[in-house]
Amino acid sequence: MVKLRLKRCGRKQRTIYRIVAIDVRSRREGRYILKVGFYDPIKKKTYLNIPAILKFLQKGAQPTGTVHDFLKKEEVLKDIIVMK
Numbered sequence: 001m002v003k004l005r006l007k008r009c010g011r012k013q014r015t016i017y018r019i020v021a022i023d024v025r026s027r028r029e030g031r032y033i034l035k036v037g038f039y040d041p042i043k044k045k046t047y048l049n050i051p052a053i054l055k056f057l058q059k060g061a062q063p064t065g066t067v068h069d070f071l072k073k074e075e076v077l078k079d080i081i082v083m084k
Contacts, residue, residue: 002061004053006039007032016040019048019067021056039070046070 019037037048
């Protein structure tokens with residue numbers, strides 16, 4: 001099963017997170033399938049590759065709680081409901 005979740009990057013006290021599509025059996029910093037966005041908690045900026053995210057959601061990928069909140073805020077989940 002594939003999940004959309006955060007992958008921690010950056011240095012100490014200055015982290016950023018990549019939003020990746022990853023197999024559920026992989027660890028947090030493990031090998032991912034595709035990078036679909038990033039989140040910078042210091043600058044409070046989020047970038048989402050919406051076509052790639054929609055592709056994974058249509059194939060059955062499940063977002064984690066935090067990624068689900070990002071998708072809800074950017075209204076990406078409305079697109080997946082309309083496309084079904």
